[in-house]
Amino acid sequence: MSLDILNQEPFRFLISFGAILFLVLNLAAVLTMAERKVSAYIQLRYGPNRVGPRGLLQPAADVFKLFTKENVSPSRADLWVFLLAPIAMFIPAAAVWLVIPFAPGAVVADLNIAIVFFIAITSIGALGVIMAGYGSRSNFSLLGALRGAAQMISYEVPLILSLLGIVMLTGSLSLVDVVNAQAGGFWHWYFLPQLPMFVVFYIAGLAEARRVPFDLPEGESEISGGFMVEYSGMTWALIQASEFASMGLISAIHVTLFLGGWQPPIDALDLGSFNWIWFGLKTALIIFTFQWIRWTMPRLRMDQLMDFGWKVLVPVCLIWLFVTAGAMLLLPSVF
Amino acid sequence: MLREERRAREQNRGGRASGRLAGPDVRDEFGLETLEMNMGPQHPAMHGLLRLILELDGETVVRCDPVMGYLHRSKEKISENRMYPSVVPITDRIDYMNNIAMEYGYCMAVEDLLDAEIPPRADAIRALLNELGRIMSHIPSIGFLLLELGAFTPILYAFRERERIQNMFEAITGARMMFHYIRIGGVKADLPEGMPEQMWEYIEGLEKRLKPDFMDLIEGNEIFIARTRGVGKMTQEKAIEMGLTGPPLRCTGVSYDVRRDYPYGWYKNLAFDVITDEAGDVEASYRVRIGEVQQSIRMIKQILENLPEGEVMADLGRRIRPSEGDGFGRAESARGEYVVHVVSDGSDTPYRVRYRTPCTVNMQLLKEIVPGHYLPDIMPIMGLIDPVSGSWDK
Amino acid sequence: MSVTLPEGDLQSRLERYLKGFRNRHGLGESAVEGNVVRLVVEPNILPEVLATARDNLAVLHLSFITVVDLEGSFELTYELLDMRGGIVRVKMRLEGEEPVIDTVTNIYPTANFHEREAYDMFGIAFRGHPDLRRLYMWQDHFDHHPLLKSFEISTKRTFEGLR
Numbered sequence: 059m060s061l062d063i064l065n066q067e068p069f070r071f072l073i074s075f076g077a078i079l080f081l082v083l084n085l086a087a088v089l090t091m092a093e094r095k096v097s098a099y100i101q102l103r104y105g106p107n108r109v110g111p112r113g114l115l116q117p118a119a120d121v122f123k124l125f126t127k128e129n130v131s132p133s134r135a136d137l138w139v140f141l142l143a144p145i146a147m148f149i150p151a152a153a154v155w156l157v158i159p160f161a162p163g164a165v166v167a168d169l170n171i172a173i174v175f176f177i178a179i180t181s182i183g184a185l186g187v188i189m190a191g192y193g194s195r196s197n198f199s200l201l202g203a204l205r206g207a208a209q210m211i212s213y214e215v216p217l218i219l220s221l222l223g224i225v226m227l228t229g230s231l232s233l234v235d236v237v238n239a240q241a242g243g244f245w246h247w248y249f250l251p252q253l254p255m256f257v258v259f260y261i262a263g264l265a266e267a268r269r270v271p272f273d274l275p276e277g278e279s280e281i282s283g284g285f286m287v288e289y290s291g292m293t294w295a296l297i298q299a300s301e302f303a304s305m306g307l308i309s310a311i312h313v314t315l316f317l318g319g320w321q322p323p324i325d326a327l328d329l330g331s332f333n334w335i336w337f338g339l340k341t342a343l344i345i346f347t348f349q350w351i352r353w354t355m356p357r358l359r360m361d362q363l364m365d366f367g368w369k370v371l372v373p374v375c376l377i378w379l380f381v382t383a384g385a386m387l388l389l390p391s392v393f
Numbered sequence: 394m395l396r397e398e399r400r401a402r403e404q405n406r407g408g409r410a411s412g413r414l415a416g417p418d419v420r421d422e423f424g425l426e427t428l429e430m431n432m433g434p435q436h437p438a439m440h441g442l443l444r445l446i447l448e449l450d451g452e453t454v455v456r457c458d459p460v461m462g463y464l465h466r467s468k469e470k471i472s473e474n475r476m477y478p479s480v481v482p483i484t485d486r487i488d489y490m491n492n493i494a495m496e497y498g499y500c501m502a503v504e505d506l507l508d509a510e511i512p513p514r515a516d517a518i519r520a521l522l523n524e525l526g527r528i529m530s531h532i533p534s535i536g537f538l539l540l541e542l543g544a545f546t547p548i549l550y551a552f553r554e555r556e557r558i559q560n561m562f563e564a565i566t567g568a569r570m571m572f573h574y575i576r577i578g579g580v581k582a583d584l585p586e587g588m589p590e591q592m593w594e595y596i597e598g599l600e601k602r603l604k605p606d607f608m609d610l611i612e613g614n615e616i617f618i619a620r621t622r623g624v625g626k627m628t629q630e631k632a633i634e635m636g637l638t639g640p641p642l643r644c645t646g647v648s649y650d651v652r653r654d655y656p657y658g659w660y661k662n663l664a665f666d667v668i669t670d671e672a673g674d675v676e677a678s679y680r681v682r683i684g685e686v687q688q689s690i691r692m693i694k695q696i697l698e699n700l701p702e703g704e705v706m707a708d709l710g711r712r713i714r715p716s717e718g719d720g721f722g723r724a725e726s727a728r729g730e731y732v733v734h735v736v737s738d739g740s741d742t743p744y745r746v747r748y749r750t751p752c753t754v755n756m757q758l759l760k761e762i763v764p765g766h767y768l769p770d771i772m773p774i775m776g777l778i779d780p781v782s783g784s785w786d787k
Numbered sequence: 788m789s790v791t792l793p794e795g796d797l798q799s800r801l802e803r804y805l806k807g808f809r810n811r812h813g814l815g816e817s818a819v820e821g822n823v824v825r826l827v828v829e830p831n832i833l834p835e836v837l838a839t840a841r842d843n844l845a846v847l848h849l850s851f852i853t854v855v856d857l858e859g860s861f862e863l864t865y866e867l868l869d870m871r872g873g874i875v876r877v878k879m880r881l882e883g884e885e886p887v888i889d890t891v892t893n894i895y896p897t898a899n900f901h902e903r904e905a906y907d908m909f910g911i912a913f914r915g916h917p918d919l920r921r922l923y924m925w926q927d928h929f930d931h932h933p934l935l936k937s938f939e940i941s942t943k944r945t946f947e948g949l950r
């Protein structure tokens with residue numbers, strides 16, 4: 059039996075799916091460490107630096123600790139909903155990685171409606187938050203769930219609208235086409251013609267990933283953990299993993315759509331099938347900016363958050379859509 | 394009689410127990426229900442052990458009832474059983490962020506009973522440490538305000554300043570936090586050699602650091618302004634009616650400061666401004682606190698330039714046994730007006746010591762001002778009062 | 788709207804306060820000592836004296852209320868400030884074990900917490916107080932008033948007999 063059989067359909071998918079799952083879980087673990095180190099250096103202190111050389115084995119220690127912790131659940135919690143919620147939060151964050159192109163030809167599922175797939179699956183994340191808060195049957199969780207629902211559902215609108223410019227420019231909903239259309243150097247990347255959309259998608263992505271300044275559902279200062287206050291042990295670890303995975307996912311999509319995916323900034327630096335290195339570097343940069351913002355800014359209050367989403371981001375998106383359409387009509391040679 | 398009434402009232406409230414979601418059997422005549430919820434006493438971000446019984450209508454607070462007493466340590470009762478000098482460590486622990494003012498007030502009250510003359514160097518050192526203690530308390534207050542808004546970094550910058558001041562206090566008094574330094578009749582011991590120069594260096598450094606490390610990063614931040622401007626707005630009448638003192642009162646525009654209006658100790662010789670702000674909201678209280686830090690820096694420089702020589706403890710005899718009467722000591726702590734009323738019956742221990750701590754009174758703000766605000770606004774309003782749980786609970 | 792605090796020379800203000808009180812009420816003792824106007828009043832006219840202070844004399848700030856347990860009677864001290872250097876100190880004596888006195892929260896709303904503390908620690912009931920509950924001690928099953936001289940503390944008897 060030659061190894062070619064592994065390239066056939068069921069095996070190829072299963073192996074790549076396993077690889078993606080492995081990647082996502084490790085990404086979540088590594089990001090916990092990165093978050094702690096980045097936050098530490100911003101706060102003028104060292105982060106964890108005892109476990110392993112320079113603290114690099116800290117995620118392993120954390121995961122080991124969480125495996126051995128008891129999963130406590132409130133006595134009158136709705137157990138099915140309570141336990142399914144972390145799964146409902148993790149699966150969307152893991153599933154969308156299947157459509158992201160890492161390198162030329164390296165995409166697990168080359169859907170021609172990949173963008174719609176991304177939008178549809180990310181919406182399920184909001185459902186997970188509501189399940190977690192409602193299933194815990196406690197006042198703080200309920201407040202966190204309501205806030206989470208309001209925030210995530212309303213910020214999906216600017217998230218989606220900001221993608222439409224790219225869809226118009228590319229003429230296709232497939233992420234592979236989007237990346238291929240940005241070939242030739244960083245001046246072809248979509249963040250230049252679509253700069254307002256780039257910013258809007260970034261902000262809406264922060265809101266979808268529930269990061270500061272949009273972390274009110276989890277508002278640590280008032281409702282101490284919000285929708286995830288009743289979780290502990292592995293269930294909590296899964297929620298945290300899904301948060302970091304979704305942060306990584308939003309960064310990856312951001313890079314794919316606006317920053318050229320695996321395209322090198324200058325053609326001379328093209329690495330062929332090792333272009334996933336470029337993809338990784340750009341995604342890491344965006345993740346770093348997410349963390350930088352988290353440890354610098356305070357958080358917005360609920361009504362201010364909603365005002366900003368509906369009254370600022372959505373009009374900006376709509377206006378820029380018209381500008382893009384106009385530019386495509388008037389300058390057909392460029393676009 | 395009052396106890397029975399209270400119990401009857403609590404039982405009649407029946408099914409509206411806290412924490413239960415509205416079920417079909419609990420229905421209001423309008424069909425709407427407010428959510429009764431507890432914030433605290435265990436909470437990652439309360440300024441201590443405070444239980445707030447909140448009634449929420451969605452995210453709006455309808456009623457806010459602070460329940461205090463979780464850190465009540467019966468300081469007044471203990472003070473009745475200790476001799477006069479031994480009460481000073483008790484006062485240390487009342488407001489643990491600004492201990493030096495607590496000691497100062499008590500010692501002034503006993504010196505009032507004894508009609509004692511304090512040597513000028515002791516007065517100057519007391520004022521110097523009082524102002525350093527004020528800086529030590531205001532900068533972390535600003536850090537806590539921002540921590541509760543969700544910015545996790547300024548608190549660490551603030552505690553870096555506090556650590557530096559605590560190092561100086563450790564060299565002077567021997568302790569980082571519970572100083573037991575201001576004693577009846579003066580201070581415990583003179584400043585160590587080289588301490589005035591070290592303080593001078595630190596103060597100049599702080600003056601340079603205040604703007605880039607704190608003010609520039611905080612004041613222009615859009616989110617900070619959106620969260621604090623207009624939140625907790627009070628009028629001057631309301632503030633005086635509620636009995637507020639200190640930064641919560643001065644942020645509405647009433648210019649009342651014990652150091653200027655009822656001067657004590659070395660403050661009679663110092664020139665400083667009383668910082669007020671007209672707006673009356675949380676942002677105004679932030680500006681008042683930063684302004685007070687700058688004024689404290691100015692006062693410390695004045696004291697260090699003219700530090701008198703001499704002894705640091707008056708000779709009050711071996712035993713402190715004041716004659717019968719009452720003594721009053723009024724000091725400006727970082728949180729407001731702090732008064733100690735000592736009643737003496739001629740024996741070795743006080744007959745009654747009453748600590749009028751500013752936070753107990755300032756907490757009335759929560760009952761009056763919070764209803765009508767959103768739930769996330771409670772935290773900035775606590776940042777306006779800046780209470781410390783030892784101070785409201787004694 | 789802003790609040791104006793009294794201006795002018797301290798001594799003349801204190802004299803004015805003293806005259807204002809003497810003209811309107813029958814006081815026990817009254818004198819000016821240093822920057823303090825000392826008054827001793829009967830419990831039944833206390834609310835009127837404080838109302839005079841706030842309305843007619845512009846002494847706006849109630850600093851504190853102290854209760855001293857002289858076994859058999861209580862001595863209350865109300866200290867009012869005009870926030871510009873003058874102090875008005877009103878003392879009165881209440882007889883009896885569980886005295887009742889009128890509240891002053893309708894005149895100085897800040898007295899709310901001070902009176903709750905007095906009730907909690909000494910058992911003095913204030914007639915007309917909007918919300919007279921304990922402030923520091925726990926509210927069920929604690930029938931003692933801790934700062935009374937008859938409430939002894941000793942290490943042996945800490946909690947037995949208290950609940």
